[in-house]
Amino acid sequence: MKKFFLTALMLIPILSFAQSRFIEVEVTDTIALKPLSFQVNVYLESYDYTMAVDTITTVYEDNYDPMAEQEKEKNKLQEIKRKLEVKKHKVGPLSDSKGSLFNKRLYWSDPKGWTVIVNGESEVQKIKDMFTSNNDIRTEVSVLKYADELKAEEQLIKKLMDKAKARAAVIGSYSGLKPGRILEVKEGKQGGGFDMESYMKEMLKMSRGTQDDGNYTGSLSKTFVVKFAAE
CATH class of the missing domain: 3.30.70 (Alpha-Beta Plaits)
Incomplete structure (x- = not known):
């Protein structure tokens, strides 16, 4: 009996480690808006x-x-x-x-x-x-x-989740793991800061006396951090 308890105590850290294994990926994508x-x-x-x-x-x-x-x-x-x-x-x-x-x-x-x-x-x-x-x-x-901004957002989210699953599968393959159920999804931070390229484009348009280049297509971008259980 004493030997059984000792074996059980030794197994607890191993089981805890196995249960805490996960694969976390960050994915970013953009969809055009008409x-x-x-x-x-x-x-x-x-x-x-x-x-x-x-x-x-x-x-x-x-x-x-x-x-x-x-x-x-x-x-x-x-x-x-x-x-x-x-x-x-x-x-x-x-x-x-x-x-x-x-x-x-x-x-x-x-x-x-x-x-x-x-x-x-x-x-x-x-x-x-x-x-x-x-x-x-x-x-x-x-x-x-x-047009259809809500529909576009839904398409983008699906695209991101598919992309996250594919990336997690690739990462897991290097350690003999497979992505299982999703444990957590959170929106990540996209790159920010001063955009010199956009600034220069605006300055060029101003020097030419124009206000736009005729391209009015918009875009919606999101970054997701997705955590999968590792199997």
């Missing part, structure tokens, strides 16, 4: 007459008339609105809530213009084409909604 509705800002890029008065008067000297320039700007804004309304667009006040931070430059005033909400990339392109020939009129496009 854009559905858009906010199109159409605005004038103009000087701030108060902040840049010294610079402007140096260039224009006595021929510069700020009141006349403001009247021209007002007329241009009305002409933009008229063109949009002719195409049956519902035109509203300019909304920069989704606007780029790069559209405000030194000595330039806050943009003045209009906002239109449209569905479909073809409608976006039509609006952009309307003002292509105008050097002082800019268009800025932001995606308001993507």
